[in-house]
Amino acid sequence: MEKEYQEAAVARVEDLANGDMKQVKVGDTDVLLVRLPDHFYALGAKCTHYGAPLVKGVLHESRVICPWHHSCFDVRSGRHLEPPGCDGLPTFAVRTEGDDVVVRVPKPAPQEVVAEMAQQKSDQPVHVVLGGGAAGAYAAEAIREGGFTGRVVLVSKEEQLPYDRPKASKQYLQGAADDNAMPLRSPEFYRQHDIELMLGKEVTEVDVVQKEIKFTNGESLRYDGIVMCTGGKVQTLPVPGSDLKNVFTLRSWQDSKAIREAAQQAKRAVVIGASFIGLEGAAGLQKHGCAVTVVAPEEVPFGKVWGDAVGKWIQGLHEQKGVTFQLGAKVKALKGTSQVEGVVLESGETLPADLVLVGIGVKPNTDFIKGVDKADDGGLIASNYLKVTNGCYAAGDIVQFPFRDSHARIEHWRVACQQGRVAGHNLAGKKEAYTAVPFFWTAQQGTNIRYVGHVKDYDVTFHDGNVGDESFLVYYVKDGALKAVLGVNRDPDVDAIEELMRLNKVPSATELQGPIDWIDRLHRLSQEDNQRHFAHH
Ligand SMILES: Cc1cc2nc3c(=O)[nH]c(=O)nc-3n(C[C@H](O)[C@H](O)[C@H](O)COP(=O)(O)OP(=O)(O)OC[C@H]3O[C@@H](n4cnc5c(N)ncnc54)[C@H](O)[C@@H]3O)c2cc1C
Ligand code: FES
Incomplete structure (x- = not known):
């Protein structure tokens, strides 16, 4: 059967400058239209991971980076260059007719494209x-x-x-x-x-x-x-009572299912550990109606990794939603007969609990x-x-x-x-080096935090915006160089920073103390690249 197509004039040529992206529609299909120096390109508009609108991400050369978790695609081929998400994007035919940019999309339009893979020909090797x-x-x-x-x-x-x-x-x-x-x-x-x-x-x-x-x-x-x-x-808690019923760790889908089920009967939950799993877990338990207390030995959650200002802000996000914290506290035992009934602290205090989630690392x-x-x-x-x-x-x-x-x-x-x-x-026989810039995300009480780069024991931080504002960036500097950045509601900037880190083009620590337009910096780099490209040809 012949394939059916639909097409539409989706933009005027002058609507997009080189390096611009625009989300357009052909029939019911959302299309990402991209202008590069040589051509217009059209491809699926939604990230194949969780469906983020790629137009809100960042384009550098032919790489578009997803704003949410940094999946990366080649806009010329749709190829999936970097996870998460598994698949590439469909690409669509584009032509210019006079001043119009016309895109042709098959009916129905595919959502994603699986990479080509070899088939098995032998059971050896x-x-x-x-x-x-x-x-x-x-x-x-x-x-x-x-x-x-x-x-x-x-x-x-x-x-x-x-x-x-x-x-x-x-x-x-x-x-x-x-x-x-x-x-x-x-x-x-x-x-x-x-x-x-x-x-x-x-x-x-x-x-x-x-x-x-x-x-x-x-x-x-x-x-x-x-x-x-x-x-x-997962590390388990080396204290008496840690094998009682309703004491959980959270590593797997099955763990999550068991916690979810137990949470429906539970009223008071204690989370031991105030790191990513512990605090995401605390928010999850609250959704099932549990009153949640978080116990941890540190004085500030995430203080060591992200600094006290960020840590206190995250703690505040949880407190505003009703989570209580017992910080600077260590657990001596879990008590109960068959099922957990309480968490005994070294101070002697006992926190009543009918569910305990232990999140103390792996x-x-x-x-x-x-x-x-x-x-x-x-x-x-x-x-x-x-x-x-x-x-x-x-x-x-x-x-x-x-x-x-x-x-x-x-x-x-x-x-x-x-x-x-x-x-x-x-x-399989290729020779690829692993050189990617690390990226991590976490969701804390509905606030998405992105972290790009990696550093332990940074020397100093600089901020763009104040921690706790609607949106801000924190720069982590060690040995006079930018090593990592935490961003809240600054997704395109975090995309651009990752790309600049990948290209080894991050600004000096001195520059970080003033305002930086990250997107512009990346665009200027693209323009320089284009000029070099054309000069070369
Ligand atoms: C609940 C949870 C939430 C997370 N959220 C985030 C997040 O928001 N953002 C982020 O960046 N990271 C997050 N992480 C971290 C991220 O999931 C891990 O870094 C990632 O899963 C590591 O992948 P992996 O393949 O190395 O290990 P895993 O994903 O842990 O996979 C290990 C696999 O090995 C198998 N295995 C282990 N031992 C054996 C054995 N002896 N025999 C057979 N099979 C074995 C296990 O069954 C499992 O399938 C989260 C982790 C957890 C646990
Ligand atoms: S939605 Fe695009 S990487 Fe997650």
Whole structure:
């Protein structure tokens, strides 16, 4: 059957200057129209991750960066350049007719485009992806995208298909997302692309020298190549009573489901730990009607990572919604007969609780991996190709990778996705270095916080806007250079900052003390690039 199309004159040529984007409509389809020096381009207008309007993001050369979580697409091809989100965007035919820009869109218009992947031609060699989280999901697809035609096996101890873990402490926990919203892909997707799923299979040992993995049921699997993506192991509270009923940690979809169910019966919840999971969890528990108290040893939540001003502001966001805090407090025991009834503090005070959520961090889940060197924290040490040793790559929360002048291990969703993709490509025979700028987001009582770059123990901060204003940026500076930026309601600026960091074009610490127009700075860079491009030709 012949394909049907609809077309429309969507803009005048002079409506867009070089480097401009505009969202237009062809029939019911939202289209992103982009003008680059050589041509107009038209593509899907919504990010393939959570559907953000890309026109609100930032364009640099042919890369458009999503305003929400920094997925990145090539506007010429629609190709998905950076996660999150899995797929590329559809591209549509554009032509100019006199002064009009005309776009032609198929009926119905596709929403996303899956990258090309090789099919399996033989059951040898065998590449295993160990872990079905962020890094694992992207690694498995990347092995096929990289052209590998042997057998690809994705092993996970979780029963579920790879899923959207960040939702487990946000939309899903709050009851705003259901089970259907969690998986990243359907079972058919994995079948179509010859990615064999071994779900609900826990690995007890990986022998990297013998290239063999062993499962709890005594079975084993020999492999030729492996990407290790086993993520973080949640820390439990080393105090009496931590095994009581209704004491939870939150790492998985199943954890979130169990907490959500228990929260419906609970009245008083205590969250132990005032970091990302703890505070997102606190907000989630409130949605089910629980009165929530957060207990943590630090005096200010996030004080160490983001500074006291930001920490106190975040604490305030929660307090305004009725969360109470017991800071500078340590837990001595959890008490109760079969179910938890209270949290005993070292001060002697007991906080009544019928639900406790422990969010005190994770450690790399690597104890069962034998035959490789590990860092002090248990992370696997990898090269910038994410190679650990011959035939063995690592990605995500477990990997210590070269970062600036040393190594870092970063527990962010997007980083894990990016690394999974790089490791998978490399296992398939490519040679890609992992060079992305780290990016992280969190939602605190409905306020989205974006953080780009990475720094521990910064020396000084500068602010654009005051912390707590409707919108602001905080610049984290170390050794006289900008290392990380936190942004609230400044999405395009944070996009531009990431791009400038990627290109190594960030301003000096002195400049950061005055006003900076980040978008303009990036645009000027694009113009310089264009001038160079045309001078060259
Ligand atoms: C609730 C929650 C919310 C989060 N929210 C955000 C957010 O908003 N923004 C952000 O940037 N980051 C967020 N993060 C962090 C982010 O999810 C992680 O950095 C990311 O998931 C790491 O990916 P990974 O693939 O390394 O590990 P994981 O996603 O943890 O996946 C590890 C996988 O390995 C499997 N596995 C482990 N051991 C074995 C074994 N022995 N045998 C078989 N399989 C095994 C596990 O079952 C799992 O499938 C959140 C994390 C959590 C827990
Ligand atoms: S909506 Fe675009 S990256 Fe999340």
